[in-house]
Amino acid sequence: MVRGCGLSMDSDPIGSFFLHKPIVLNSFPEDTNHPKWKLSPHNNMDTIPFQVNLSCSPNNHHSPPPPLHNTTEMDFFSDNTNNINDNVSASASNHHHSTTPPTLEFKLNTGLNLLTTNTSSDQSMVDDEISPNSEDRRAENKLAVLQSELERMKRENQKLRDALHQVNVNYDALQMHFMNLMQQKGEEVEEQEVIGGKSEEKKQGESGGVLVPRQFMDLGLATNADTEEPSCSTGGRSQDRSGSPNAEVASKELGTSMNENVNDEGRDKEKKEYGRGVESEDSPSAHAFAGDKVPRFSPQKNNVEQAEATMRKARVSVRARSEAPMITDGCQWRKYGQKMAKGNPCPRAYYRCTMAAGCPVRKQVQRCAEDRTVLNTTYEGNHNHPLPPAAMAMAQTTSSAARMLLSGSMSSADSIMNANLLTRALLPCSSSIATISASAPFPTVTLDLTQSPNPLQFPRHPNQLQIPLQGIPQNFSNSPASLMPQIFGQALYNQSKFSGLQMPHDADPSQFGNHPQQVPPHLTDTVSAAIAADPNFTAALAAAITSIIGGAQQHNNSNNTDNNGNMTVSNSTGNGNITTSNNTNGKQ
DNA sequence: CGACTTTGACCCGCGC
DNA sequence: GCGCGGGTCAAAGTCG
Numbered sequence: 001m002v003r004g005c006g007l008s009m010d011s012d013p014i015g016s017f018f019l020h021k022p023i024v025l026n027s028f029p030e031d032t033n034h035p036k037w038k039l040s041p042h043n044n045m046d047t048i049p050f051q052v053n054l055s056c057s058p059n060n061h062h063s064p065p066p067p068l069h070n071t072t073e074m075d076f077f078s079d080n081t082n083n084i085n086d087n088v089s090a091s092a093s094n095h096h097h098s099t100t101p102p103t104l105e106f107k108l109n110t111g112l113n114l115l116t117t118n119t120s121s122d123q124s125m126v127d128d129e130i131s132p133n134s135e136d137r138r139a140e141n142k143l144a145v146l147q148s149e150l151e152r153m154k155r156e157n158q159k160l161r162d163a164l165h166q167v168n169v170n171y172d173a174l175q176m177h178f179m180n181l182m183q184q185k186g187e188e189v190e191e192q193e194v195i196g197g198k199s200e201e202k203k204q205g206e207s208g209g210v211l212v213p214r215q216f217m218d219l220g221l222a223t224n225a226d227t228e229e230p231s232c233s234t235g236g237r238s239q240d241r242s243g244s245p246n247a248e249v250a251s252k253e254l255g256t257s258m259n260e261n262v263n264d265e266g267r268d269k270e271k272k273e274y275g276r277g278v279e280s281e282d283s284p285s286a287h288a289f290a291g292d293k294v295p296r297f298s299p300q301k302n303n304v305e306q307a308e309a310t311m312r313k314a315r316v317s318v319r320a321r322s323e324a325p326m327i328t329d330g331c332q333w334r335k336y337g338q339k340m341a342k343g344n345p346c347p348r349a350y351y352r353c354t355m356a357a358g359c360p361v362r363k364q365v366q367r368c369a370e371d372r373t374v375l376n377t378t379y380e381g382n383h384n385h386p387l388p389p390a391a392m393a394m395a396q397t398t399s400s401a402a403r404m405l406l407s408g409s410m411s412s413a414d415s416i417m418n419a420n421l422l423t424r425a426l427l428p429c430s431s432s433i434a435t436i437s438a439s440a441p442f443p444t445v446t447l448d449l450t451q452s453p454n455p456l457q458f459p460r461h462p463n464q465l466q467i468p469l470q471g472i473p474q475n476f477s478n479s480p481a482s483l484m485p486q487i488f489g490q491a492l493y494n495q496s497k498f499s500g501l502q503m504p505h506d507a508d509p510s511q512f513g514n515h516p517q518q519v520p521p522h523l524t525d526t527v528s529a530a531i532a533a534d535p536n537f538t539a540a541l542a543a544a545i546t547s548i549i550g551g552a553q554q555h556n557n558s559n560n561t562d563n564n565g566n567m568t569v570s571n572s573t574g575n576g577n578i579t580t581s582n583n584t585n586g587k588q
Numbered sequence: 589c590g591a592c593t594t595t596g597a598c599c600c601g602c603g604c
Numbered sequence: 605g606c607g608c609g610g611g612t613c614a615a616a617g618t619c620g
Contacts, residue, residue, distance in 0.1 A: 337594090
């Protein structure tokens with residue numbers, strides 16, 4: 001889900017991401033109790049649109065929402081609000097008797113002008129006790145106070161920018177969430193139209209299914225997604241199918257028999273690559289079941305399974321500079337092998353995700369032969385468990401982009417179309433390019449986060465189209481941007497979910513009957529067209545990708561925000577490139 | 589003692 | 605059929 005800001009993203013996803021706390025550029029003590037500082041329990045659009053929950057300080061991204069009226073939720077107010085009266089009195093007295101250094105003034109809320117205006121009594125007292133240079137000293141004090149105030153305001157401004165950035169992130173995440181919900185809604189309607197009462201038995205199983213935490217499953221479901229329904233916290237739907245043990249058992253049983261119709265090569269290959277130890281999660285039988293209950297249209301069915309198999313082979317590759325042996329991506333990994341790969345003196349390490357039993361996600365880590373500082377991490381598979389919250393904002397926000405990008409994995413025409421979509425999505429804020437390759441053995445998304453001033457430095461396929469991203473942090477090793485693989489891993493799942501894009505348009509609609517994740521082609525085409533036609537969406541998408549990565553970077557890097565609230569990363573010397581290589585010629 | 593890493597062996601696909 | 609390379613397994617070792 002979306003990090004920080006205490007935003008209630010699950011409720012009122014569209015209207016309420018605006019700010020819970022107002023941005024006020026001064027911090028007079030009286031403001032701390034001003035109604036405009038009170039958190040709005042609901043997103044009241046009547047409130048000033050610039051309300052920001054400033055609990056989203058760079059160091060507080062993962063903190064729970066602060067309680068209402070909590071004066072400490074803005075750290076830069078804490079100094080002023082907690083002991084404001086003490087500070088005022090103490091400072092006032094200090095300044096009557098000495099030339100207090102400006103450092104003490106940082107804790108003084110000078111909005112009261114305590115040091116610059118004297119009452120008649122004060123003036124008389126000062127005049128009685130200090131030297132004739134008191135006027136000069138007062139002027140100096142005033143100057144110091146103003147300077148300190150200026151500094152404080154600068155800090156406040158920076159924090160407000162950060163908060164605004166976070167709000168933008170939340171907005172983008174919500175927008176993506178909304179898009180996903182809309183797509184799923186359409187999918188659901190379409191499914192009902194297609195299968196009619198065919199799923200009655202299944203629905204009974206769903207109703208009695210076990211509620212499985214699927215808060216993040218919409219993007220993170222593994223290949224058992226064919227029997228489980230991913231959703232974006234859509235409540236009932238999220239538990240539909242997903243937690244249904246009946247459906248899962250049925251899928252295994254039927255899949256076993258159905259699998260007999262699958263070509264041996266594909267089956268064996270899948271079992272080899274995904275079946276070991278995780279048969280229940282990722283068995284080809286489950287996918288076989290997903291297609292239909294009755295074997296028919298065998299060639300089309302093979303196409304479906306081939307598409308799904310290809311999607312399961314889809315990979316996400318990340319190039320990043322890191323001195324660490326492995327980038328931190330928020331997941332737990334266990335090394336299960338290491339090999340010397342040909343053409344690279346550096347060994348390739350093999351890891352599998354251990355965050356959940358049977359998670360099929362694996363990754364390979366290998367240093368670049370040309371540049372040992374570059375770590376090449378390749379992810380494969382999709383998580384079958386909720387991802388860390390920090391990863392979910394990016395996951396939800398970028399999933400659609402990756403989905404569009406990847407949805408052309410089977411069709412060169414679709415590849416071009418989706419590349420264009422993503423390009424359109426990113427170009428509004430970037431001068432970058434996208435890449436699509438037809439020569440990779442399987443669909444691969446490559447995210448190049450190395451500090452290459454020249455995006456063409458690294459070898460690419462000649463038929464690649466490049467989409468550099470704006471604001472991708474270049475120092476990847478400790479950056480939450482390293483969570484990007486999860487995004488694309490999730491997106492790969494979504495891609496498989498939308499593998500209907502690759503299905504023949506004349507395919508038997510009943511094939512979708514028991515494969516709720518698959519959307520009939522015309523629906524996804526419609527959705528894609530709608531997305532592509534919406535400049536707001538594309539702009540938001542581009543901003544989301546940029547700002548989320550940059551926002552995550554806040555933990556480790558100093559970020560800057562321009563006057564428009566756009567995040568820039570301090571080390572943005574290079575370009576973050578997304579390279580996708582879609583196999584259009586690979587074996588099917 | 590459990591989790592994790594290391595590392596040699598094994599399996600499989602592919603090209604010749 | 606054979607060799608090569610990629611990927612995985614699993615026993616042994618290591619670590620906290």
